[in-house]
Amino acid sequence: xxxxxxxxxxxxxxxxxAALIGYLPAGFPSVEGGIRAVRALIEGGCDIVEVGLPHSxxxxxxxxxxxxxxIALRGGVRIKDxxxxxxxxxxxxxxxxxxxxxxxxxxxxxxxxxxxxxLAAAGGAGVILPDLPVEESEEWRKAAGEHGLDTVFVVAPxxxxxxxAEVTSAGSGFVYAAAVMGVTGSRAQVGTxxxxxxxxxxxxxxxxxxxxxxxxxxxxxxEVAGFADGVIVGSAFVQRILDAGEDEEAAxxxxxxxxxxxxxxxxxx
Amino acid sequence: xxxxxxxxxxxxxxxxGYFGAYGGRFIPEALxxxxxxxxDEYEKAKNDPAFLAELDLLLKDYTGRPSPLTDVDRFSxxxxxxxxxxxxEDLNHTGxxxxxxxxxxxxxxxxxxxxxxxxxxxxxxxxxATATACALFGxxxxxxxxxxxxxxxxxxxxxxxxLGAEVIAVKSGSRTLKDAINEAFRDWVANVDSTHYxxxxxxGPHPFPAMVRDFHRVIGIEARAQVLERTGRLPDAVVxxxxxxxxxxxxxxxxxxxxGVRLIGCEAAGEGAETPRxxxxxxxxxxxxxxxxxTYVLQDEDGQTIESHSISAGLDYPGVGPEHAWLKxxxxxxxxxxxxxxxxxxxxxxxxxxGIIPAIESAHALAGALVLGRELGPQATILVSLSGRGDKxxxxxxxxxxxYDSEGK
Numbered sequence: 001x002x003x004x005x006x007x008x009x010x011x012x013x014x015x016x017x018a019a020l021i022g023y024l025p026a027g028f029p030s031v032e033g034g035i036r037a038v039r040a041l042i043e044g045g046c047d048i049v050e051v052g053l054p055h056s057x058x059x060x061x062x063x064x065x066x067x068x069x070x071i072a073l074r075g076g077v078r079i080k081d082x083x084x085x086x087x088x089x090x091x092x093x094x095x096x097x098x099x100x101x102x103x104x105x106x107x108x109x110x111x112x113x114x115x116x117x118x119l120a121a122a123g124g125a126g127v128i129l130p131d132l133p134v135e136e137s138e139e140w141r142k143a144a145g146e147h148g149l150d151t152v153f154v155v156a157p158x159x160x161x162x163x164x165a166e167v168t169s170a171g172s173g174f175v176y177a178a179a180v181m182g183v184t185g186s187r188a189q190v191g192t193x194x195x196x197x198x199x200x201x202x203x204x205x206x207x208x209x210x211x212x213x214x215x216x217x218x219x220x221x222x223e224v225a226g227f228a229d230g231v232i233v234g235s236a237f238v239q240r241i242l243d244a245g246e247d248e249e250a251a252x253x254x255x256x257x258x259x260x261x262x263x264x265x266x267x268x269x
Numbered sequence: 270x271x272x273x274x275x276x277x278x279x280x281x282x283x284x285x286g287y288f289g290a291y292g293g294r295f296i297p298e299a300l301x302x303x304x305x306x307x308x309d310e311y312e313k314a315k316n317d318p319a320f321l322a323e324l325d326l327l328l329k330d331y332t333g334r335p336s337p338l339t340d341v342d343r344f345s346x347x348x349x350x351x352x353x354x355x356x357x358e359d360l361n362h363t364g365x366x367x368x369x370x371x372x373x374x375x376x377x378x379x380x381x382x383x384x385x386x387x388x389x390x391x392x393x394x395x396x397x398a399t400a401t402a403c404a405l406f407g408x409x410x411x412x413x414x415x416x417x418x419x420x421x422x423x424x425x426x427x428x429x430x431x432l433g434a435e436v437i438a439v440k441s442g443s444r445t446l447k448d449a450i451n452e453a454f455r456d457w458v459a460n461v462d463s464t465h466y467x468x469x470x471x472x473g474p475h476p477f478p479a480m481v482r483d484f485h486r487v488i489g490i491e492a493r494a495q496v497l498e499r500t501g502r503l504p505d506a507v508v509x510x511x512x513x514x515x516x517x518x519x520x521x522x523x524x525x526x527x528x529g530v531r532l533i534g535c536e537a538a539g540e541g542a543e544t545p546r547x548x549x550x551x552x553x554x555x556x557x558x559x560x561x562x563x564t565y566v567l568q569d570e571d572g573q574t575i576e577s578h579s580i581s582a583g584l585d586y587p588g589v590g591p592e593h594a595w596l597k598x599x600x601x602x603x604x605x606x607x608x609x610x611x612x613x614x615x616x617x618x619x620x621x622x623x624g625i626i627p628a629i630e631s632a633h634a635l636a637g638a639l640v641l642g643r644e645l646g647p648q649a650t651i652l653v654s655l656s657g658r659g660d661k662x663x664x665x666x667x668x669x670x671x672x673y674d675s676e677g678k
Binding site: 055056057058059060062066070073078079104105106107108109110130131132133135136153154155156157158159160163167178181182183 | 285293294295296297298299300301302303441442447451454455458459460461462555557558559560561566568570571572573574
């Protein structure tokens with residue numbers, strides 16, 4: 001049986017294009033505003049959305065997402081709000097796949113089996129757990145499997161070929177290839193490491209390979225779509241919302257507009 | 270070096286870096302290769318006589334080891350008459366135990382062919398030691414320090430800069446040690462080809478908890494022999510302060526097989542372990558994952574880290590080394606909270622009875638020894654890790670005791 005995530009990626013492939021994957025943290029700038037913002041990602045053209053679970057110690061995030069997490073946490077966002085965001089978005093956009101991206105400790109604390117059950121019940125398609133390496137993931141993968149959730153693992157330019165095979169064989173849905181060595185945030189260039197990593201990853205798996213970290217413009221999306229199955233954009237969306245300040249309508253319009261530009265970008269390859 | 274068979278069937282850590290249920294390696298994929306390189310290189314180095322000889326020579330001629338053991342009679346009189354012996358890590362070059370680990374990892378950095386070192390620091394003891402080693406070895410050096418800590422430990426910021434290090438004041442989160450570690454990890458992910466993260470305590474992903482402990486084992490190895498020679502028997506208790514827990518693991522480790530020796534870690538209770546403002550992670554925290562390891566963490570029910578508080582920048586940390594978590598759960602070690610006020614009183618007491626000004630971190634262990642001595646009575650011998658000297662803390666102490674006032678107190 002194909003998962004929701006696999007179906008969405010296969011549909012994009014059938015259109016001979018890369019998929020567009022957008023990230024925003026839940027609770028940013030507020031729980032209700034965050035739900036509208038994630039919906040705006042889909043309205044603008046994202047095929048897949050990653051709902052971030054804001055964390056007190058986002059060690060893999062640059063200043064932009066740190067700021068958003070901070071705003072969300074100060075606003076009192078809880079795990080139940082993250083799950084409700086997933087539910088509201090999945091309920092109103094059945095064509096999209098909704099993932100949760102989270103550091104491991106909140107899941108660990110919430111309860112591994114409980115989180116998998118509640119995420120599946122909310123209509124979530126899977127998770128990305130950037131600080132949970134394959135070696136520590138057995139308990140999670142078992143729970144995820146029982147609830148039909150995909151587990152997307154990250155590979156990095158520093159991942160050696162032997163390790164790539166170990167990581168990709170444990171994951172499902174797609175493989176998240178980090179374009180650069182570093183934390184999240186927009187960069188002027190995506191770099192040549194991404195193409196090489198995608199090629200090395202493909203040699204180990206039939207899963208789609210999607211590229212993230214640093215991608216922020218339509219031109220970069222087009223470039224990445226030339227060699228990857230999906231393009232992942234996060235900080236650029238967060239920045240649009242931060243730039244809009246208190247004006248929520250302007251923020252949502254900016255998110256939709258960027259998503260539309262990027263959606264055009266991934267079709268231009 | 271990491272063999273421990275005092276608990277049946279236990280060898281800590283195991284191949285995956287676990288001390289019982291604690292430890293492991295919760296890090297991003299981007300850092301896996303670098304951390305494996307550290308682990309592999311350390312395994313080779315610790316069995317390489319040339320590496321060990323070079324480290325021994327540095328510890329002797331550069332650090333000034335062995336550090337002395339000091340009887341403190343006038344202080345002991347305040348500790349219920351129990352005989353208190355201080356292991357004088359404050360007399361090491363750079364003024365604390367931190368240099369032991371730093372020199373070991375600096376040698377390892379050279380073996381790995383890396384040219385740049387980054388580190389976090391709380392009070393600045395680890396930062397100063399790291400900046401010192403980088404000057405000695407010719408490495409580029411960047412130290413991350415919470416903005417709050419750069420203010421309360423300004424002297425150490427100046428020392429690090431004098432030694433040629435770049436000091437970056439971290440303005441995110443609680444602007445203390447936890448956030449300095451976050452920022453150092455971010456730097457490491459981006460610069461891992463050239464850079465070694467010289468982690469300063471027995472926390473973090475495997476192999477850091479075991480490796481940092483091993484580099485500090487010299488404290489307990491020396492102290493155990495010194496106490497035996499001085500008193501003809503083992504101490505009744507070994508007391509050390511615990512933030513991340515490096516000096517405590519260093520002095521505890523050699524005594525772990527000695528079942529009759531109580532091991533007591535003193536955590537920072539800040540304004541009181543029953544208030545929201547403390548850093549008593551083992552006393553008040555719950556198991557979770559922070560900075561790459563499963564251990565006790567001060568966290569809320571959603572797994573968000575709770576900001577810690579301590580008058581001591583070096584103990585102001587909401588996590589703790591995973592081996593301490595294991596020693597707590599197995600009952601081999603006890604962990605007690607010590608408030609800011611009790612630590613400051615102990616700091617002043619040692620200064621005025623013995624002419625030794627301890628670091629505020631170490632003063633938590635002294636405060637613990639005062640209570641323990643009264644519990645155990647005059648027949649007892651208590652070994653205390655005096656992990657650092659207090660020069661860096663004079664600004665905090667002066668404010669606390671009003672020493673800048675015209676009269677003083």
